[in-house]
Amino acid sequence: MFQHLPGFRDFYPQDCRIRHHLFREMRFCAEQFGFEEYDAPVLEPLELFTTKSGEEIEQQLFGFSDRGGRAVALRPEMTPSLVRMVGAKISSLKKPIRWFSIAEQFRYERPQKGRLRSFFQLNADILGEESIAAEAEIIALGIHTLQKLGLIHEDFHVRLSDRQLWALFLKANGLPPELIPPVLGIIDKMGRERSPTSPAHLAVLAPEISSGAWEELFQRIGQFRSLQDASKLSMFLQGQAVDPYLRSAIGQRLEELELLLSRLEIMGYRAFITLDFSIVRGLAYYTGFIFEFFERQDGTQENPTRALAGGGHYDELFQKFGYSPLPAVGLAIGDVPLLELLSKKEKLPPVAFTRDISLLFDSLEGESSALSDATALRRMGYAITYTLQKGKTISRQLKQMEPGNATWICLYEAELLLEQKVVLRHFANREERILPRENLLRFLSENFPKRVS
Amino acid sequence: MFQHLPGFRDFYPQDCRIRHHLFREMRFCAEQFGFEEYDAPVLEPLELFTTKSGEEIEQQLFGFSDRGGRAVALRPEMTPSLVRMVGAKISSLKKPIRWFSIAEQFRYERPQKGRLRSFFQLNADILGEESIAAEAEIIALGIHTLQKLGLIHEDFHVRLSDRQLWALFLKANGLPPELIPPVLGIIDKMGRERSPTSPAHLAVLAPEISSGAWEELFQRIGQFRSLQDASKLSMFLQGQAVDPYLRSAIGQRLEELELLLSRLEIMGYRAFITLDFSIVRGLAYYTGFIFEFFERQDGTQENPTRALAGGGHYDELFQKFGYSPLPAVGLAIGDVPLLELLSKKEKLPPVAFTRDISLLFDSLEGESSALSDATALRRMGYAITYTLQKGKTISRQLKQMEPGNATWICLYEAELLLEQKVVLRHFANREERILPRENLLRFLSENFPKRVS
DSSP: OOOOOTTOOOBOHHHHHHHHHHHHHHHHHHHHTTOEEOBOOSEEEGGGTTTTSOHHHHTTOEEEEOTTSOEEEEOSOSHHHHHHHHHHTGGGSOSSEEEEEEEEEEOOOOOBTTBOSEEEEEEEEEESOOSTHHHHHHHHHHHHHHHHTTOOTTTEEEEEEEHHHHHHHHHHTTOOGGGHHHHHHHHHHTTTSSSOOOHHHHHTTOTTSOHHHHHHHHHHHHHHHHOOOHHHHHHHHHHHOOSHHHHHHHHHHHHHHHHHHHHHHHTTOGGGEEEOTTOOOSSTTOOSEEEEEEESSOOOSSSOOOOSEEEEEEOSHHHHTTSOOOOEEEEEEEHHHHHHHHHHTTOOOOOOOOOSEEEEEOSHHHHHHHHHHHHHHHHHTOOEEEOOSSSOOHHHHHHHOOTTSOSEEEEEOHHHHHTTEEEEEETTTOOEEEEEGGGHHHHHHHHSOOOOO | OOOOOTTOOOBOHHHHHHHHHHHHHHHHHHHHTTOEEOBOOSEEEGGGTTTTSOHHHHTTOEEEEOTTSOEEEEOSOSHHHHHHHHHHTGGGSOSSEEEEEEEEEEOOOOOBTTBOSEEEEEEEEEESOOSTHHHHHHHHHHHHHHHHTTOOTTTEEEEEEEHHHHHHHHHHTTOOGGGHHHHHHHHHHTTTSSSOOOHHHHHTTOTTSOHHHHHHHHHHHHHHHHOOOHHHHHHHHHHHOOSHHHHHHHHHHHHHHHHHHHHHHHTTOGGGEEEOTTOOOSOTTOOSEEEEEEESSOOOSSSOOOOSEEEEEEOSHHHHTTSOOOOEEEEEEEHHHHHHHHHHTTOOOOOOOOOSEEEEEOSHHHHHHHHHHHHHHHHHTOOEEEOOSSSOOHHHHHHHOOTTSOSEEEEEOHHHHHTTEEEEEETTTOOEEEEEGGGHHHHHHHHSOOOOO
16 A cells, blocks of 8 residues: 655645645735745755755755756745746846745655655745844734734743844854854754764864864853843843944944834734744845744753744845845745644634535426526525435435535425425524525525635 | 746645635535545655556656655656555445545646646546446536536537547447557547648558558548437447447447437536547547547637546456456546636636734734734634735825725724823725724624634
């Protein structure tokens, strides 16, 4: 017997209804914020993802050669395709661009709680706006979407960090610029790996730097990572820098952080934000404020909580792809950890499949009349079902109906049909009326709302 | 600069809105017919598609080895995944099963008009119902869906054929059973290939059969393929068979065809049906009635019309997969030829992106008030936009607005805000009113419908 691949999912109707609910709410919220939907191929040239997304993702690619010998890969993330699409039409697009997609993505990882090899993400990006208004808008969209899905302040928070302050902090501590990305890579893994990180992990990057210097830096990194209070953060960072240029750069950046927080305060979202410099983000291309949405209740070593969403500011990706520079900020909300949390918090609505009207018959005349009415009723907008099987009596069809199978039942009984009459029964309250068949459509249209596509 | 792969598509917002319209109508119609949505992974074990779907599809697979050494492939069609999913839960599913999916599929073909390497399909299947009521229902769903999208009787028709009558015809002409599938394979390509088919194409299958016999069969095949009239069809087929068992089998099958046509007549769809035995269907697993939806106006050799939809009865696939036998009938509507036809017939609706209310401000107080109101208005269900840029005057923001940008405009003018008042303007009719800011939410909620997700 065949089975689906590990880390992939079958969506049986019940699962599909839940997924549809999630996607519908995501789309609704993104459109409320003025974002327009786009989509890109799930299969792209491999090169689009290598060298740009960072090493971790490169090792997780579903890559292969197609029948034409092209190196291709299933997309592990949406941003490179977004940059490619926007880059190609950059001059004709009105800035700032607000685009979103709800799309499947693929990473060859060890399947585990909250993490699969195929998953869906809402991706929303604002492109072409420099000010922190873009960051605030993106974070607000994330919070609004989780709220729309039923999650509240007690359920989740947004851990906010900044790659610029991280870079300034490392510079102030004398780290040469070329070592900043690999050190951030190691910091990103701290707390996410089972074995603790030590100064030795840093020292291998540049053995010419004394182990004492690495140890001191390691300690300071630990201090920085644990700061969650804005004023302490400011004091700590100003204390790191001796160089007046660095001091001023740090001061300016702290002001921008203040601006971002106060904008989120005005928008009513400040209470969701936790400053947390342990957040660095795995993707190599972030250059500014970065954030991850987490369940408030921390996970355990054995059962870690996964980020519900993540994103940040990326400034250099357009240039790396050969286009004019364009400031950008993006958010991704993944479906796997989110559905787990929504299920745990009992926020998934009952998503029953509903049919509007069931037509019941057990004679040839009944069948002909019902089939003909079915087409007319469907054209009006109703959802219609009837048996496809031969020889089932009406009473047996009635017995097999489950609640929710239909709101109305229309009985095409042979005897009544001699007078061109049918019985219409409301399933829930069992109220019945006998109608001339020619009045059925009008009666329903006056008493029962049609579906709208 | 990066480009998407040949045969794949970027969906810019305008394309995405059209796709969304198409998918929404497909989903609406399928649910009207009582079908429930499912989905399966786009990547499946390669084996699922080899040997079952037929040689043509096997040669078009996007197949590769994943990082775990598994032979995998992007799905070229949905049915094998459907059979796998239904097969795994067969005993707990109430029959007949009516399932649909709207899903992306991949075939490595030469990209051309109406045909791409990645395309979307509505797949709808009825499983577990033997009678031709299932075929009628599936064909009705196809016609209803194209009608819902705006196509009419003059635009398209359904070419109906039957693999059973084909097999009986070939048997009656003395063809050994093992030669029936390869001969049907050749017949399927007749008229679809640029170079005409000749008796020689058949003769290579079994050189031990005389070339004269092949030539005679080739001629009769040509006659059968061109019959479009039910009574002539009956006469022709009865004339082929000498064997009384075959005569009776042909007679019975012609009666079933009659039943199917009369059921479609009752449902109001008979005028869409053309008998056409040139239809054989490429997929190897069909065993009964088969059909293809085509634009009525035939294409040319240079510019052939592609089937808009296709499907049929497949009986043996469940057994081939190792499950208990289950009669099945399916329909697939592809997005590429359908969108081309809808565009040609000007049936694609204008799908503008709409925002409900734009908030305009050019002072800090204006911004604070607007941001705070934006959150409240979004919570109520409205789509809200405002500028993210600093220093743009209200009049400049007004000038840059395009029709359709918003239904309402709310002006947060610094002077009026001193009295806690805002100006609300209807964009289209330019009607304006000055409101106390605290009444804004109530006024809108009483005068402008909220969005519903």
